[in-house]
Amino acid sequence: MKRCLIVDDSKVIRMVARKILQELGFETEEAADGQQAVDACKRQMPEAVLLDWNMPVMDGIEFLKTLRAMPGGTGPIVVFCTTENDIKHIQEAIEAGANEYIMKPFDNEIIQSKFSQVGLL
Amino acid sequence: MTPDRFTFISELLRERSGLVLTTEKTYLLESRLTPIARRAEVSDIDALIDLMKVKRDVNLIEEVVDAMTTNESFFFRDIKPFDLFRDHVLPPLLEARASKKSFRIWCAAASSGQEPYSIAMTLLEQKAKLAGWNYEIVGTDISRSILDKAEKGVYSQFEVQRGMPITLLVKYFEQQGETWRIKPEVREKIKFKFFNLLESPASLGKFDVVFCRNVLIYFDQKTKGEVLERIAALMPPDGMLFLGGAETVLGVSNAFKPVPNQRGVYALT
Numbered sequence A: 001m002k003r004c005l006i007v008d009d010s011k012v013i014r015m016v017a018r019k020i021l022q023e024l025g026f027e028t029e030e031a032a033d034g035q036q037a038v039d040a041c042k043r044q045m046p047e048a049v050l051l052d053w054n055m056p057v058m059d060g061i062e063f064l065k066t067l068r069a070m071p072g073g074t075g076p077i078v079v080f081c082t083t084e085n086d087i088k089h090i091q092e093a094i095e096a097g098a099n100e101y102i103m104k105p106f107d108n109e110i111i112q113s114k115f116s117q118v119g120l121l
Numbered sequence B: 001m002t003p004d005r006f007t008f009i010s011e012l013l014r015e016r017s018g019l020v021l022t023t024e025k026t027y028l029l030e031s032r033l034t035p036i037a038r039r040a041e042v043s044d045i046d047a048l049i050d051l052m053k054v055k056r057d058v059n060l061i062e063e064v065v066d067a068m069t070t071n072e073s074f075f076f077r078d079i080k081p082f083d084l085f086r087d088h089v090l091p092p093l094l095e096a097r098a099s100k101k102s103f104r105i106w107c108a109a110a111s112s113g114q115e116p117y118s119i120a121m122t123l124l125e126q127k128a129k130l131a132g133w134n135y136e137i138v139g140t141d142i143s144r145s146i147l148d149k150a151e152k153g154v155y156s157q158f159e160v161q162r163g164m165p166i167t168l169l170v171k172y173f174e175q176q177g178e179t180w181r182i183k184p185e186v187r188e189k190i191k192f193k194f195f196n197l198l199e200s201p202a203s204l205g206k207f208d209v210v211f212c213r214n215v216l217i218y219f220d221q222k223t224k225g226e227v228l229e230r231i232a233a234l235m236p237p238d239g240m241l242f243l244g245g246a247e248t249v250l251g252v253s254n255a256f257k258p259v260p261n262q263r264g265v266y267a268l269t
Ligand SMILES: C[S@@+](CC[C@H](N)C(=O)[O-])C[C@H]1O[C@@H](n2cnc3c(N)ncnc32)[C@H](O)[C@@H]1O
Pocket: B016, B017, B018, B019, B069, B070, B071, B072, B073, B074, B077, B108, B109, B110, B111, B112, B115, B140, B141, B142, B143, B146, B195, B196, B197, B198, B212, B213, B214, B215, B218, B244
């Protein structure tokens, strides 16, 4: 079973995402900010990361840069999932190594479609 | 709804657009025709149908036919057909047209434009191979209101996230507030036209590749067959046809045969 790390400071969003991802057959793990996500990746690299942008302690883009510099950190497929919905942010994310980008609000159809595009489904 | 009213409206729809409406779909009539009844200033859809029975108003008929079309579409719908187009249909086509350096594609149920724009983006992504080539995509539909939307090429955040890779979104769309507009370089590859598949498409010209996806499902067997025969007549011998995932030529028309291992792709017989 593929593992997906859900990184979001909102408990509600983590719960919604967890339900959708479990339905799609993922094992899920959660982190409430970028630092917790880094720690989780140090323990075990997930196959996929669903990543919020604005979070306390360490934000999504900083986490992504840190992850990509970690040993084995180019492996996980990272899908941003954020309310930041302007081209500038999207481009910055792609440049930092994001594989896909979801603009909130999202639903299971969008997650499914984006995850299958990047070959996770 | 009384049976004679249902018979009248369903026969009108079948005759005008090929749509087969079964009695279980009466609710569709209710939801889609009620706004038209209101605009026509009659009390409800029964009254609207009675009005149509006594007065043959072509604009009203067109409006009703338009309202009864189902226009659901996504960018890169089902993904695979667009990969097959790029990897298996386009290369032999380019080889065969190498001296002419031009080809034409028909998107025969273009709806809100996602399909022709997906084809155009697929071709633009092959820019290097297509340098010096001329190609045209014609997108047609029976619904004028949906063609308006296709021509504008403006989509909601929700629409652009269903099926389209983010890299293509940032490359080929401009953001306008909450919406995304297709860039002129993509838009200009496509000619949108009103066209009813029940009519002869001869005036549209010849097409090397035809996408006729997710529209035959609404027609009866005989109509499906006739539409396919007319499409076949517009194609050169090496022409290729794409149908939707729930559609086939088998048992419908002998003009086409499925291409082995390429789901949804059909060649002339
Ligand atoms: C479900 S959409 C399919 C859109 C697109 N091809 C796709 O696969 O996503 C079907 C379209 O067929 C159009 N249509 C229905 N009957 C038609 C007819 N007789 N002639 C031309 N278009 C028709 C409808 O207006 C609608 O936009």
